[in-house]
Amino acid sequence: MDKLTPSQWKVIHKSYEPASTIKVIAGPGSGKTLTLLYKVLHLITVENIKPEEILIFSLTNKAVDSIIENLLSIFENSHTNKEIVHQIGCYTVHGLANRIVVENEGMINIIEEIGWRGLMKLLPPSKRTPHHFRSYKELEKVVKDYKLNNAKNNNPVIEKLVELMDNCKVMTNDDLIIRAKKYLELDSSDSDASSFTQDLHNKYKVVLIDEFQDLYPSLAPLITMICKGKQLIMFGDTNQSIYGFLGSNNEIMSQLDNLHPKNFTTVLKLFDNFRSTPEIISLASKIINRPLAEKQIIDDTDETPSELVRKLPSGVSPQIMTFDDLAAESEFIIDKITQLICSSAKFSDIAILSRTNSHLTAIASILKKYGIPYQKLKSQPDWMDDLRIQFLLDILKVCSLASDEKHNREFNTGDKWQSNFSILVTMSALKGIGDASIQALYKACGLKNLSIWKYLTMVPNFEWPLGLSIKKKMENYTSNLYEMIENDQVHQLDDPMELLEKVASITNNLNLNPTYFQSLSDAQSSLEFKTHLQEMAQVMKVSKSNKPPGISFVKWFLETYFDQTMVFHQSQQALQTTGPGTVKLSTIHSAKGLEFPIVFLTNGSMSNFPMDTNALYVGITRARNLLYMCNMKHERLVSKSSPYSRSIMSNNLFWTYYNKDLNRSVCDVKVTHGYNVQRYNQLRKNFGFYRAYSSLRCCKSVFRRI
Numbered sequence: 042m043d044k045l046t047p048s049q050w051k052v053i054h055k056s057y058e059p060a061s062t063i064k065v066i067a068g069p070g071s072g073k074t075l076t077l078l079y080k081v082l083h084l085i086t087v088e089n090i091k092p093e094e095i096l097i098f099s100l101t102n103k104a105v106d107s108i109i110e111n112l113l114s115i116f117e118n119s120h121t122n123k124e125i126v127h128q129i130g131c132y133t134v135h136g137l138a139n140r141i142v143v144e145n146e147g148m149i150n151i152i153e154e155i156g157w158r159g160l161m162k163l164l165p166p167s168k169r170t171p172h173h174f175r176s177y178k179e180l181e182k183v184v185k186d187y188k189l190n191n192a193k194n195n196n197p198v199i200e201k202l203v204e205l206m207d208n209c210k211v212m213t214n215d216d217l218i219i220r221a222k223k224y225l226e227l228d229s230s231d232s233d234a235s236s237f238t239q240d241l242h243n244k245y246k247v248v249l250i251d252e253f254q255d256l257y258p259s260l261a262p263l264i265t266m267i268c269k270g271k272q273l274i275m276f277g278d279t280n281q282s283i284y285g286f287l288g289s290n291n292e293i294m295s296q297l298d299n300l301h302p303k304n305f306t307t308v309l310k311l312f313d314n315f316r317s318t319p320e321i322i323s324l325a326s327k328i329i330n331r332p333l334a335e336k337q338i339i340d341d342t343d344e345t346p347s348e349l350v351r352k353l354p355s356g357v358s359p360q361i362m363t364f365d366d367l368a369a370e371s372e373f374i375i376d377k378i379t380q381l382i383c384s385s386a387k388f389s390d391i392a393i394l395s396r397t398n399s400h401l402t403a404i405a406s407i408l409k410k411y412g413i414p415y416q417k418l419k420s421q422p423d424w425m426d427d428l429r430i431q432f433l434l435d436i437l438k439v440c441s442l443a444s445d446e447k448h449n450r451e452f453n454t455g456d457k458w459q460s461n462f463s464i465l466v467t468m469s470a471l472k473g474i475g476d477a478s479i480q481a482l483y484k485a486c487g488l489k490n491l492s493i494w495k496y497l498t499m500v501p502n503f504e505w506p507l508g509l510s511i512k513k514k515m516e517n518y519t520s521n522l523y524e525m526i527e528n529d530q531v532h533q534l535d536d537p538m539e540l541l542e543k544v545a546s547i548t549n550n551l552n553l554n555p556t557y558f559q560s561l562s563d564a565q566s567s568l569e570f571k572t573h574l575q576e577m578a579q580v581m582k583v584s585k586s587n588k589p590p591g592i593s594f595v596k597w598f599l600e601t602y603f604d605q606t607m608v609f610h611q612s613q614q615a616l617q618t619t620g621p622g623t624v625k626l627s628t629i630h631s632a633k634g635l636e637f638p639i640v641f642l643t644n645g646s647m648s649n650f651p652m653d654t655n656a657l658y659v660g661i662t663r664a665r666n667l668l669y670m671c672n673m674k675h676e677r678l679v680s681k682s683s684p685y686s687r688s689i690m691s692n693n694l695f696w697t698y699y700n701k702d703l704n705r706s707v708c709d710v711k712v713t714h715g716y717n718v719q720r721y722n723q724l725r726k727n728f729g730f731y732r733a734y735s736s737l738r739c740c741k742s743v744f745r746r747i
């Protein structure tokens with residue numbers, strides 16, 4: 042067991058009490074997450090709380106993955122049956138809300154880019170109307186505002202879109218939270234119901250929240266409802282709050298702080314920093330303009346804080362540099378990685394964190410050129426973001442929902458033609474089908490009081506208000522989907538591979554609009570698409586293996602693929618950590634809660650925006666031992682280091698410190714300084730980039746040969 046500090050034990054030993062709150066406030070690297078993990082172990086092994094009575098919330102899927110993975114290892118190390126970890130509820134707030142709503146409503150649609158673009162096609166054509174939007178993001182904002190204002194702003198066009206969304210169970214993430222809360226309210230009065238929703242009232246006794254500073258106001262209704270009456274244990278650090286753009290954290294925190302009476306609320310603090318070197322902590326303190334842990338905040342504890350910084354100085358300060366262009370910055374990063382790898386670092390020790398995804402993509406392509414293995418850390422697997430995969434999923438939804446309507450299943454949803462939304466979305470992505478055709482068709486369906494599918498299959502085509510060529514395209518669309526829907530084949534196909542093949546062949550015949558998927562042509566090659574398809578197929582297989590009786594495979598998959606993907610994603614990540622090392626690429630936001638021995642923080646040389654203080658602080662405090670900062674603009678940062686220094690390679694004292702910190706035996710460090718420099722020079726020669734910044738060349742996989 043890790044040697045926990047008295048302040049950490051204090052949190053762990055605070056006994057279970059219903060309707061009470063423990064709030065743990067602490068800086069980065071102080072062991073909040075570690076304390077949370079041991080608290081869970083203690084609750085189960087000492088306080089006799091059952092694993093299924095514990096609910097853990099974190100904000101990102103990545104953080105949820107990491108909590109489960111670490112719980113498994115802590116349970117194993119303490120000789121407690123680690124399998125029981127899987128009985129603990131561990132969710133993101135949206136993951137939990139999704140589960141509640143799907144359980145109560147069946148298949149729902151969380152609207153994404155492809156959906157907003159489909160909705161845009163329904164807007165009147167004139168640029169002079171107030172409903173003309175230049176991008177789907179503008180429409181998204183207007184719909185959100187409309188919903189927030191409870192439709193007070195009398196906008197008939199948006200009203201119709203919102204009605205369509207409601208009928209088709211199309212939701213934004215905020216809607217999901219509100220809907221989930223509604224179901225919790227309903228079920229609280231129905232004590233006979235045995236369901237996941239009921240469990241949230243009756244089963245769970247303890248709710249733990251990691252990183253409370255990341256909660257934002259729209260989550261409040263659901264979170265407060267779930268936590269009320271339970272023991273709420275929350276951990277956080279307000280300096281690491283980086284979701285301010287979603288609303289004030291103070292607002293939700295004041296609701297949580299007042300959830301239980303004051304005499305049932307305990308505030309505890311953790312003082313140390315176990316993660317970073319004093320050199321890194323000193324820079325972080327400078328950024329937030331005060332020490333990480335302040336002695337004066339110690340009020341409700343009789344304990345004197347132990348050392349605020351636990352690690353000894355490493356002798357190496359963070360390097361802060363500016364570069365004129367991406368090539369110069371990239372050369373520095375490649376060169377530095379070469380030096381580090383030729384000393385005793387591993388690729389897997391290194392993380393490159395950036396503010397934006399687009400900058401990461403640029404860095405990734407350069408790492409690829411040099412054969413440096415890398416992996417992007419994302420909160421969900423890449424295949425879920427692939428527009429072509431989203432299109433396949435929408436085709437599956439069209440088939441499943443239209444078939445239900447055709448065969449008069451689920452009358453209450455069938456009445457509202459839930460299939461309409463997926464049909465509009467998929468039609469909008471076809472070549473040659475413009476806004477005017479979609480609008481004319483949609484209007485004609487309304488006049489006949491028919492769903493789009495029924496209209497296209499029941500009304501003779503000479504009545505369709507469409508030109509000849511569009512009619513042909515519509516006929517092609519219907520004939521390709523006909524068997525699946527009219528003969529209910531979609532619900533009979535039980536084999537994931539057959540279903541995928543079928544839907545892929547339908548898509549192939551549909552003549553997709555290339556400009557619709559344009560953003561994919563460069564960045565996402567067809568090879569990537571193939572990989573994404575394979576990943577989706579694996580999730581489908583997992584889904585098939587746990588499908589309960591009495592529901593068709595397609596329905597089960599569409600209702601649960603979000604959850605199933607996350608579970609599958611976790612198991613894949615566990616496999617990757619045992620494989621060959623990779624440099625990790627991540628946005629600063631996605632790296633929250635994580636740590637890496639070596640961190641490069643980069644902001645892109647073109648960006649003139651100063652960094653947000655809290656985001657910069659989060660980035661800096663992800664580093665354990667070495668920190669390199671490229672083009673990070675901030676009023677309290679002065680760039681001063683030379684990018685050409687190679688002193689790190691000859692700093693034996695540092696590398697001894699480094700390996701000790703990572704519990705690596707010094708025997709693992711098989712190289713001498715002379716040998717390191719020789720390997721480094723060899724690599725530089727192969728790269729051929731002695732300050733030839735403008736000529737970053739394809740260097741093949743030089744790294745694989747060392």
Ligand SMILES: Nc1ncnc2c1ncn2[C@@H]1O[C@H](COP(=O)(O)OP(=O)(O)OP(=O)(O)O)[C@@H](O)[C@H]1O
Nearest residue numbers: 044045046069070071072073074075315316634635
């Ligand atoms: N008592 C301890 N003894 C030794 N190492 C510890 C102790 N507590 C925590 N650590 C280590 O310190 C590091 C940071 O811990 P953890 O990730 O739990 O911090 P955190 O407070 O959640 O950080 P952040 O808020 O920055 O994400 C981890 O490597 C953890 O194993």
